[in-house]
Amino acid sequence: xxxxxxxxxxxxxxxxxxxxxxxxxxxxxxxxxxxxxxxxxxxxxxxxxxxxxxxxxxxxxxxxxxxxxxxxxxxxxxxxxxxxxxxxxxxxxxxxxxxxxxxxxxxxxxxxxxxxxxxxxxxxxxxxxxxxxxxxxxxxxxxxxxxxxxxxxxxxxxxxxxxxxxxxxxxxxxxxxxxxxxxxxxxxxxxxxxxxxxxxxxxxxxxxxxxxxxxxxxxxxxxxxxxxxxxxxxxxxxxxxxxxxxxxxxxxxxxxxxxxxxxxxxxxxxxxxxxxxxxxxxxxxxxxxxxxxxxxxxxxxxxxxxxxxxxxxxxxxxx
Amino acid sequence: xxxxxxxxxxxxxxxxxxxxxxxxxxxxxxxxxxxxxxxxxxxxxxxxxxxxxxxxxxxxxxxxxxxxxxxxxxxxxxxxxxxxxxxxxxxxxxxxxxxxxxxxxxxxxxxxxxxxxxxxxxxxxxxxxxxxxxxxxxxxxxxxxxxxxxxxxxxxxxxxxxxxxxxxxxxxxxxxxxxxxxxxxxxxxxxxxxxxxxxxxxxxxxxxxxxxxxxxxxxxxxxxxxxxxxxxxxxxxxxxxxxxxxxxxxxxxxxxxxxxxxxxxxxxxxxxxxxxxxxxxxxxxxxxxxxxxxxxxxxxxxxxxxxxxxxxxxxxxxxxxxxxxxxxxxxxxxxxxxxxxxxxxxxx
Numbered sequence: 314x315x316x317x318x319x320x321x322x323x324x325x326x327x328x329x330x331x332x333x334x335x336x337x338x339x340x341x342x343x344x345x346x347x348x349x350x351x352x353x354x355x356x357x358x359x360x361x362x363x364x365x366x367x368x369x370x371x372x373x374x375x376x377x378x379x380x381x382x383x384x385x386x387x388x389x390x391x392x393x394x395x396x397x398x399x400x401x402x403x404x405x406x407x408x409x410x411x412x413x414x415x416x417x418x419x420x421x422x423x424x425x426x427x428x429x430x431x432x433x434x435x436x437x438x439x440x441x442x443x444x445x446x447x448x449x450x451x452x453x454x455x456x457x458x459x460x461x462x463x464x465x466x467x468x469x470x471x472x473x474x475x476x477x478x479x480x481x482x483x484x485x486x487x488x489x490x491x492x493x494x495x496x497x498x499x500x501x502x503x504x505x506x507x508x509x510x511x512x513x514x515x516x517x518x519x520x521x522x523x524x525x526x527x528x529x530x531x532x533x534x535x536x537x538x539x540x541x542x543x544x545x546x547x548x549x550x551x552x553x554x555x556x557x558x559x560x561x562x563x564x565x566x567x568x569x570x571x572x573x574x575x576x577x578x579x580x581x582x583x584x585x586x587x588x589x590x591x592x593x594x595x596x597x598x599x600x601x602x603x604x605x606x607x608x609x610x611x612x613x614x615x616x617x618x619x620x621x622x623x624x625x626x627x628x629x630x631x632x
Numbered sequence: 633x634x635x636x637x638x639x640x641x642x643x644x645x646x647x648x649x650x651x652x653x654x655x656x657x658x659x660x661x662x663x664x665x666x667x668x669x670x671x672x673x674x675x676x677x678x679x680x681x682x683x684x685x686x687x688x689x690x691x692x693x694x695x696x697x698x699x700x701x702x703x704x705x706x707x708x709x710x711x712x713x714x715x716x717x718x719x720x721x722x723x724x725x726x727x728x729x730x731x732x733x734x735x736x737x738x739x740x741x742x743x744x745x746x747x748x749x750x751x752x753x754x755x756x757x758x759x760x761x762x763x764x765x766x767x768x769x770x771x772x773x774x775x776x777x778x779x780x781x782x783x784x785x786x787x788x789x790x791x792x793x794x795x796x797x798x799x800x801x802x803x804x805x806x807x808x809x810x811x812x813x814x815x816x817x818x819x820x821x822x823x824x825x826x827x828x829x830x831x832x833x834x835x836x837x838x839x840x841x842x843x844x845x846x847x848x849x850x851x852x853x854x855x856x857x858x859x860x861x862x863x864x865x866x867x868x869x870x871x872x873x874x875x876x877x878x879x880x881x882x883x884x885x886x887x888x889x890x891x892x893x894x895x896x897x898x899x900x901x902x903x904x905x906x907x908x909x910x911x912x913x914x915x916x917x918x919x920x921x922x923x924x925x926x927x928x929x930x931x932x933x934x935x936x937x938x939x940x941x942x943x944x945x946x947x948x949x950x951x952x953x954x955x956x957x958x959x960x961x962x963x964x965x966x967x968x969x970x971x972x973x974x975x976x977x978x979x980x
Contacts, residue, residue: 454647454650457647457907457910457955457956457959458910458952458955459910459911459913459914461911461914461915462910462911462913462914462951465914465917466948469932469936469944470658470944472936473936473939473941473944552772556772556774559774559776560774560775560776560918563774563776563918563921564917564918564921564933565933565937566936579776579777579780583776583780583922586780586783586784586788587788589788591784591788594780595777595780595781595784598774598777598780598781601774601777602769602772602773602774602777605772606768606769606772609768609771609772610768613768
C-alpha cells in the first residue's frame with residue numbers, strides 16, 4: 314500500500330515477504346473469503362460474457378417467460394437457471410448486472426468519502442485550532458444522526474428538488490455523492506486521530522526544519538504513515554455503502570428499475586412475494602448478503618492483520 | 633456537573649440551530665410557493681401581493697427569523713396534501729412509529745443480554761460459536777431483507793416438497809419442515825383506543841400479534857451489534873481482578889455473572905443504545921415500507937412522493953429534535969454512571 318514506486322524490482326519481493334501474505338497463508342477462513350471475493354469481483358467484471366442473456370436488451374426478453382421458478386422447482390425452464398423476474402428477464406443475468414451496479418456505487422461512494430474525509434481529517438489534525446474544532450463538531454453532529462438517515466434525507470431533498478426523471482438519469486452519480494457525503498466523518502475522525510499521533514514524531518519536525526511546505530508534509534509525509542487504518546476502514550465502508558445503496562433503492566430513492574441495482578431488484582420483486590414468486594426478491598437478497606458478508610469478514614481479518622493493536626485501542630477508548 | 637449540563641444544553645441548542653437552518657434552506661430553496669399557490673396563469677400584480685403577504689420579499693435573515701419563530705411556536709404551515717397543520721399530521725402518525733421502536737428496543741434488550749452473557753461465559757461451546765457466527769451474518773443482512781424472510785416464513789408459509797410424498801417418512805418430513813404461515817404482515821390491525829387520542833397496539837392480543845413481525849425485523853438490526861458488544865465487554869470484565877476475587881470468595885456463579893460482571897458491562901451498552909435509538913428511527917422507514925406500518929416513516933416517504941414540503945420539513949425537525957434529545961440524555965446518563973468522564977472530551 315505504501316509502496317511509492319511500483320516499478321521498483323523489490324515490489325514482488327516485498328509482497329512475498331510481507332506479514333500480510335504470511336497471515337493469509339495461515340488463516341483458512343481468510344483464504345476462503347479472499348477466494349470468494351476475488352471470484353465475485355472477477356465474475357462481475359466478466360458479466361457481459363458470463364451472463365446467459367443481457368437484461369437491458371429488450372429483444373432478448375419475452376413477457377411469456379415471466380415469473381418462471383428456479384431450476385430445482387417444478388415448472389422451470391432449463392434456459393433460466395435461477396428463473397425469471399416479473400418482466401421475463403433472466404434472473405441470474407439481472408442479478409449479475411445488478412451486483413455490478415451495486416459494487417460500482419459502493420466503490421465510488423467510498424472513493425468520494427475517503428477523499429473528502431481524508432483531506433478534512435488531515436487538515437483538522439495538522440492545523441488544529443478553530444478549523445479542527447469546527448470540522449470535528451460538524452463530524453460529531455453528522456454522526457449523531459445515523460448515516461442512513463442522512464443519506465435518506467439528502468436523497469429525498471434531491472428527488473423533491475429535481476424530480477424523479479432527473480434522479481433516474483443520473484442515479485449512479487447521485488447515489489455515489491449522497492453516500493459519500495453522508496459518511497465522510499468516519500474517515501475524518503480516523504485520519505485525524507492518526508495525524509495527531511504522527512504529528513508528534515521527529516520526522517515531521519525534521520521535514521519542517523528542512524523547510525517543506527505544510528501541504529507537502531501533510532500529503533507526502535504524514536498521510537503515508539496513516540494509511541493502514543484508512544485501508545481497514547475502507548473495506549467496512551464498502552460493505553456499508555452497498556447496504557446503504559440497497560436501502561435507498563428499496564425506498565425508491567435509488568436506481569430505477571430499468572437499470573437495477575441489487576436493492577432495486579429486491580424492491581421490484583417484493584410486490585411478487587405474496588403471489589408465491591419468492592425467488593425474484595430473495596435470490597438477489599441472498600447475493601447482496603453474500604457480497605456484504607464476505608467484505609465484512611475480509612475487513613475484520615484485515616483489521617487484525619494490519620494493526621493488531623487497533624482493535625484493542627478502539628475498545629479501550631470506548632469506556 | 634452544572635457546568636457540564638449547561639455546556640451540553642448549549643451544544644444541543646447549537647445543533648438545533650443548524651438543523652433549523654437546513655430545514656429553512658429546504659423550504660425556501662426548493663420550488664416557488666407563490667407559483668404553486670396561484671398557478672401559472674396568475675398576473676404579475678397578484679403574485680407580487682402574495683409574495684409580500686407571505687414575507688418572501690424580505691431579506692433572507694428576516695425570512696429565517698420568521699421561519700424559526702414559527703418553528704418555536706410549533707407552526708410549520710399546512711401540509712399541501714392533508715390540508716391541516718403539518719405537525720398535527722405528524723402527531724397522528726408518530727405514535728405508531730414510537731411503538732414499533734419501543735417494542736423492538738425491548739426485544740433487543742431481552743434477547744441480547746442473555747445471549748451475550750452466555751457466549752462470554754461459555755466461549756468454547758458450540759451454541760455460543762453458532763450464535764457469534766450468526767451475529768456476523770446478522771450485521772450483513774439489510775433490515776428489509778430480514779423483514780421479507782420473516783413474511784415468507786411466518787405470513788405466507790413454506791411448503792416443502794423436497795422429499796417423496798408417496799412414502800410415509802417423506803410425507804412426515806415434508807410436513808415437519810413446512811411452515812403454516814398466517815401471521816399478519818400488513819398494517820397495524822385495529823389498534824385499541826386508550827387515554828383520549830392514543831391508539832395503541834400494546835393493549836390487545838391482536839395488536840401484539842400485528843406488532844410482532846415488524847418489531848422482530850427491526851430488532852434484528854440492533855441484536856447482532858448488542859450481542860457482540862456485551863460479549864466483548866463481558867469477556868474483558870471476566871478477566872478482571874474483582875471477578876476473580878468474587879470467585880475466590882465462593883459466590884454463586886449466577887450472582888457473579890449477572891450482578892457483579894453484568895453491571896460493569898452496562899456502561900458501553902447504554903452509550904450504544906442511546907446512539908442506536910436514532911438509527912432505529914432511520915430503519916423504521918424501511919420496516920414500515922415492508923410491513924405498510926402506518927407510521928411517521930411511511931408518511932414521510934409519501935410526503936416525498938407528493939413533494940409535500942411543509943410535511944417534509946416538519947418531519948425532519950421533529951426527528952432532528954428527537955436525535956438531539958436522546959443524544960443529550962445519553963451523555964448525561966453516561967456522565968452520571970461514569971463520573972470519570974473528562975468534560976473536555978465532548979468538546980474536542
